[in-house]
Amino acid sequence: MTEKEELQLLAKGSSSAFESLYNRYSSKLYNFMLKMTHGNRYITEELVQRTFVKIWEQRNKIDPDKSFLSFLCTIAKNLLLNEYEHETVKYVYTEYIKKSITEQQYDNTTEKEVDRKILESLIDKLIGELPPKRKEIFILSRKYGMSNKRIAEKMHISESTIETQLAKALIYMKNNLKHYINCILII
Known part of the structure; x- marks a missing residue:
């Protein structure tokens, strides 16, 4: 069976066509993504799985006349970019929270010191x-x-x-x- 025929069957919901495409392309996609992730096996395996889940979900949108491997690599690369973007946002947010807490603690310390000095001067005035x-x-x-x-x-x-x-x-x-x-x- 040709790739085009398998893609046509996949579009109709054939799980055997999906399995055949997975067996044919998962290792190629894995090697491609391993290079993209600089050897991170965990994220590579995760992205390969997520890519094929996405293929199944969008099976009726696949064009059988175009390169399926290119389509797979594009989806995987976009998933990786989304993952990096998500991690970057998470990192920036975490750093912002850490900085805010540190500044708030500093502000509270400064405020407490000012309050202490006001109270101390008030007590000194009353002692006088x-x-x-x-x-x-x-x-x-x-x-x-x-x-x-x-x-x-x-x-x-x-x-x-x-x-x-x-x-x-x-x-x-x-x-x-x-x-x-x-x-x-x-x-």
Whole structure:
């Protein structure tokens, strides 16, 4: 049976004609695609299979008067180009997402640093408004991490006075920060 006759039978849905064409051309197509994929056997096998699936799906559109091998190679080459295009788009999209996440993390870090500095300057402002002794006790306790006992010894006052002054300083800070929190949240 000639190739032309097999192609005519294929157009009518003959599975034996399809099998005969597959057996005749699959190895030739495989070798052609192996060169096109630079030796990638996995993608080559996949493309040969997909090409013949496409042949079966479009069997009624095949022109029996034209070279079937050229038609096969054209379909396979187009499938390969589509695959490369798909992989390129996927790669570009993945890189874009990675870059966006990195920039977002950077932006969040910058934003958090700005927020921290604003809050720190606000706290420093409120500390500056405390009465001198209370201010000194608060700074020794919170900024330098000194214990109440050590502050009491250093300032020659009782620990209970230190506790009272710290409690008053914290109440003052808390009350005043409440007013600023609303402003901070609006910002």
